[in-house]
Amino acid sequence: MNKTLLSLILGVIIGSVFSYFLLDYENQTMEFLNYYGEESKIVHELDFNYFSNTAAFIIVASFIVFLTISWIERKNKR
Numbered sequence: 001m002n003k004t005l006l007s008l009i010l011g012v013i014i015g016s017v018f019s020y021f022l023l024d025y026e027n028q029t030m031e032f033l034n035y036y037g038e039e040s041k042i043v044h045e046l047d048f049n050y051f052s053n054t055a056a057f058i059i060v061a062s063f064i065v066f067l068t069i070s071w072i073e074r075k076n077k078r
Contacts, residue, residue, distance in 0.1 A: 003069050011062025018061065019054040 028045040 003066065003073075007062050007066035007069060010065045011058050011060075014065070015054065015058030015061040019050075019057045022057075023050060023053055 028047055030043045030045070032041045032043070033039075
């Protein structure tokens with residue numbers, strides 16, 4: 001398997017696990033009661049800070065995995 005593809009796959013897995021356990025995501029919803037005559041209205045929001053921090057975790061994890069694989073290959077060639 002290509003070194004870059006392997007580092008991206010492992011980076012996504014590792015970065016997603018770290019962001020799940022470390023960032024403590026909470027669902028952002030708001031409920032408006034009696035809004036324009038309706039019973040209730042639920043609005044779901046996206047947390048862009050969570051997505052950008054998760055992307056940063058994935059990029060850093062991919063880079064670390066790539067460097068580790070390169071270091072292991074270089075060490076084995078000697």
